[in-house]
Amino acid sequence: MLSTKKECVAMLLAGGQGTRLGVLTQEVAKPAVPFGGKYRIIDFPISNTINSGIDTIGVLTQYQPFELNQYIGNGQPWDLDRLNGGAFVLPPYQKGKSGEWYKGTANAIYQNINFIDRYNPEYVLILSGDHIYKMDYSDMLDFHKKNGADCTIAVLNVSIEEASRFGIMNTNDKNEIYEFEEKPKQPKSTKASMGIYIFTWEKLRAYLIRDEEDKDSQNDFGKNIIPMMLADGQKLFAYEFSGYWKDVGTISSLWEANMDVLNPKSSGLNLNDRGWKIYARNMAEPPHFVGQNAEIKNSIVSEGCNVDGKIVNSVIYHGATVEQGAEIKDSIVMPGTKIGKNCRICHAIIGWNAVVGENCVIGAPQTAPVKGEWQIAVVGPEMELAKNSVVTEGQMVGGNK
Amino acid sequence: MNNMMSVLFASGNEAKLNELTLHRTTASLPFGGRYRLIDFTLSNLVNSGITQIGIVTRSNYQSLMDHIRQGRDWDLNRKNGGISVFPPFVYNSSKEAYKGKIEAIYSIFNFLNHAEEDYVVLSNCNVAANIDFEDIYNFHIEKGAAITVVSHKGYTTSSQRIVLEKAADGKITDVYETEYVGTEEKLISGNIYIIEKDLLKDLVQKAYAHGLVDFEKDILFKLVAEGKAYTYELTGYAAIIDDVKTYYAESMNLLNYETREALFGQEGKIYTKVKDSVPTVYGEGAVVKNSLLADGCVINGTVENSILFRNVRIEKGAVVKNSIVMENGVVGKDSSVSYAITDKDVEVSEGRTISGFSTYPIVIVKGKKV
Numbered sequence: 001m002l003s004t005k006k007e008c009v010a011m012l013l014a015g016g017q018g019t020r021l022g023v024l025t026q027e028v029a030k031p032a033v034p035f036g037g038k039y040r041i042i043d044f045p046i047s048n049t050i051n052s053g054i055d056t057i058g059v060l061t062q063y064q065p066f067e068l069n070q071y072i073g074n075g076q077p078w079d080l081d082r083l084n085g086g087a088f089v090l091p092p093y094q095k096g097k098s099g100e101w102y103k104g105t106a107n108a109i110y111q112n113i114n115f116i117d118r119y120n121p122e123y124v125l126i127l128s129g130d131h132i133y134k135m136d137y138s139d140m141l142d143f144h145k146k147n148g149a150d151c152t153i154a155v156l157n158v159s160i161e162e163a164s165r166f167g168i169m170n171t172n173d174k175n176e177i178y179e180f181e182e183k184p185k186q187p188k189s190t191k192a193s194m195g196i197y198i199f200t201w202e203k204l205r206a207y208l209i210r211d212e213e214d215k216d217s218q219n220d221f222g223k224n225i226i227p228m229m230l231a232d233g234q235k236l237f238a239y240e241f242s243g244y245w246k247d248v249g250t251i252s253s254l255w256e257a258n259m260d261v262l263n264p265k266s267s268g269l270n271l272n273d274r275g276w277k278i279y280a281r282n283m284a285e286p287p288h289f290v291g292q293n294a295e296i297k298n299s300i301v302s303e304g305c306n307v308d309g310k311i312v313n314s315v316i317y318h319g320a321t322v323e324q325g326a327e328i329k330d331s332i333v334m335p336g337t338k339i340g341k342n343c344r345i346c347h348a349i350i351g352w353n354a355v356v357g358e359n360c361v362i363g364a365p366q367t368a369p370v371k372g373e374w375q376i377a378v379v380g381p382e383m384e385l386a387k388n389s390v391v392t393e394g395q396m397v398g399g400n401k
Numbered sequence: 402m403n404n405m406m407s408v409l410f411a412s413g414n415e416a417k418l419n420e421l422t423l424h425r426t427t428a429s430l431p432f433g434g435r436y437r438l439i440d441f442t443l444s445n446l447v448n449s450g451i452t453q454i455g456i457v458t459r460s461n462y463q464s465l466m467d468h469i470r471q472g473r474d475w476d477l478n479r480k481n482g483g484i485s486v487f488p489p490f491v492y493n494s495s496k497e498a499y500k501g502k503i504e505a506i507y508s509i510f511n512f513l514n515h516a517e518e519d520y521v522v523l524s525n526c527n528v529a530a531n532i533d534f535e536d537i538y539n540f541h542i543e544k545g546a547a548i549t550v551v552s553h554k555g556y557t558t559s560s561q562r563i564v565l566e567k568a569a570d571g572k573i574t575d576v577y578e579t580e581y582v583g584t585e586e587k588l589i590s591g592n593i594y595i596i597e598k599d600l601l602k603d604l605v606q607k608a609y610a611h612g613l614v615d616f617e618k619d620i621l622f623k624l625v626a627e628g629k630a631y632t633y634e635l636t637g638y639a640a641i642i643d644d645v646k647t648y649y650a651e652s653m654n655l656l657n658y659e660t661r662e663a664l665f666g667q668e669g670k671i672y673t674k675v676k677d678s679v680p681t682v683y684g685e686g687a688v689v690k691n692s693l694l695a696d697g698c699v700i701n702g703t704v705e706n707s708i709l710f711r712n713v714r715i716e717k718g719a720v721v722k723n724s725i726v727m728e729n730g731v732v733g734k735d736s737s738v739s740y741a742i743t744d745k746d747v748e749v750s751e752g753r754t755i756s757g758f759s760t761y762p763i764v765i766v767k768g769k770k771v
Contacts, residue, residue, distance in 0.1 A: 036680075037679070037680035038679075038680050038696070076473070077675070271679045272679045272682070272697075272699075277677050278677075278679075279677050280677070282675040282677075284670040284671065284672050284673075285665070286433065286434065286435070286661060286664075286665040286671070286693075287433070287434030287435055287693045287694050287695040287696075287708075287709075288681070288693070288694055288695075289656075289658075289661065289692070289693050289694075290689045290690065290691070290692050290693075290694065290704075291690070291691060292690050292691050294689060294690065295688075296683040296687055296689060297683060297684075297685055297687060298683065298684060298685055299682075299683050300679075300680040300681060300682050300683070301680060301681050301683065301694075302680035302681070302696060303435075303680075303695065303696050306658075311683075315680075316680075318680075
């Protein structure tokens with residue numbers, strides 16, 4: 001069989017529906033949601049992978065896969081169109097007489113054992129497609145090798161108050177994990193799992209097969225595989241990561257992470273990093289045009305935009321139009337959107353290709369809004385909002401519900 | 402399957418572009434914030450289904466090679482066809498790079514012979530327009546023309562331009578070359594031709610054998626005299642760039658919505674080398690009006706009626722008006738730049754003042770620090 005050995009293969013779990021993002025993920029999977037002016041969420045783990053020197057990545061899709069399949073294509077934008085290895089989109093498929101959806105995170109990998117075996121890797125890196133962060137996985141891999149670990153889990157130190165929202169790793173002073181607690185009421189540690197795992201493939205392979213045999217298992221890494229390995233006394237280590245990391249699974253966290261892009265110094269999320277570029281599929285749009293009546297402060301604007309309104313503390317994605325007299329504050333305006341004359345938009349997310357008519361008022365009042373005290377208003381993708389419409393603070397419109 | 406291939410000349414019209422082509426070919430002249438002139442030609446060809454493309458270079462072609470690489474950004478990294486770049490060659494006894502298009506075409510007969518296509522688009526790379534070559538090809542066939550010249554209304558300039566006169570059916574009735582600055586609108590050749598491959602080879606072979614070098618004077622003019630040449634007039638927007646003045650004027654033209662729509666808003670997209678820059682960042686001190694900005698810029702000063710290429714930094718208190726700032730340019734704190742074209746990697750230090758005039762923009766050479 002054609003195969004070239006790879007030291008490490010990355011598997012990216014991109015099948016999540018992301019129900020908490022509401023109308024934004026009705027037609028696309030969460031990893032395909034636009035982020036940061038010109039990217040998609042999935043650009044972050046994929047760019048991290050290639051920047052870490054790992055050139056073989058399987059992207060496991062399930063929910064609304066079309067957009068992701070098309071976006072990833074042959075992996076060329078991430079330099080992943082390789083002769084050996086590269087990017088592969090792996091949807092569930094028929095095998096012999098059976099064929100089934102990915103039942104859980106572990107089952108998704110189980111169903112692709114053959115794919116991983118083709119590369120005969122020593123290690124497998126498991127990633128999820130819904131986090132914004134920059135991380136060198138090769139450092140984590142070195143840590144895994146140095147410890148002779150069977151599994152290494154990346155952890156972030158969170159505050160003790162937040163700790164009960166995460167999967168928490170309880171470790172000894174050498175960072176060896178002796179206990180894993182999912183959302184503990186009384187956390188013993190503040191080391192929260194980031195959903196990034198490195199396994200020694202031989203070990204993981206055996207556990208995946210064992211887990212599959214257990215009909216009661218939920219086939220989940222956090223719920224089943226990790227506890228099983230701990231119970232067996234395998235060597236599990238926590239790898240402490242200290243950079244920017246955010247789960248963008250909710251409307252407010254997605255909004256916050258976009259705002260973090262605007263303030264790289266205070267947030268620590270600097271996208272303008274020549275040593276660690278985030279790659280995205282290019283849309284072939286011309287430079288953006290700023291009109292005579294425009295006023296833009298503390299914002300980012302991407303290619304293909306036409307801006308003639310006032311924009312403050314906002315992220316304007318590629319191909320968006322903001323007409324004269326419109327005022328946009330503390331908001332996210334996604335690709336291809338059209339914002340009509342004299343609109344007032346504040347603390348809002350406007351979904352891609354939405355058309356907002358003239359004089360609409362969306363979100364919190366423009367006067368003295370304090371960040372964090374307002375719920376985010378959301379206009380769904382492709383939505384046409386009639387002129388003079390009002391979308392109140394925290395309201396979500398659009399979609400087919 | 403398309404029946405056209407293309408041969409591009411990267412180095413036409415360099416004489417009057419002065420410092421702008423000191424380090425590059427006309428084809429690789431940056432234009433429109435994130436493009437090179439050749440991007441328009443290549444995108445038009447690809448959008449018209451033409452994927453067998455040869456590029457003839459003469460000198461300074463390193464920046465062009467770096468820009469084009471394998472042609473992937475135009476979807477031209479193909480098994481069949483794609484881009485072939487012909488470096489300058491010494492073919493004549495005087496050991497010089499080719500003297501004219503006739504010699505250049507003669508020397509790439511192999512490339513022409515190996516291609517399946519029967520028609521050739523010959524083009525300089527100094528026209529920014531959104532052109533459908535399929536339409537021009539149909540016109541060429543319908544007229545039974547020996548050669549079809551793509552033209553556009555414009556004025557004669559101090560740069561060498563070819564002026565056409567045509568009959569109602571498009572037949573060229575007169576053709577001449579001029580460097581006289583005129584005020585009357587004329588039909589100007591875009592130096593883009595369609596011709597049948599076998600006929601081209603035949604004409605070039607004969608001309609070369611007679612020691613002729615000038616494709617326009619020695620081949621085109623004769624075909625016009627024989628009544629076999631037609632012109633296809635582009636009625637939409639087309640920028641013919643052949644000196645600093647037209648470069649500046651056509652750049653400023655892009656600040657009009659209609660021009661941008663004609664160039665970029667069409668079905669055929671304009672592709673260029675992908676650089677993965679981040680979106681442009683506007684700081685607290687940014688005041689930007691009527692300007693075109695590519696990705697990767699950081700704006701903390703004032704920008705009016707200007708074009709900023711990728712990764713330009715405008716520092717606090719700096720004022721840029723009526724200017725073109727190319728890639729990686731830096732305009733330092735409290736400095737002022739007006740009616741200027743600053744080439745790639747130019748740095749204007751803190752507190753400097755650079756000022757040209759609308760009809761004579763000042764050009765700062767690539768990589769200089771003011």
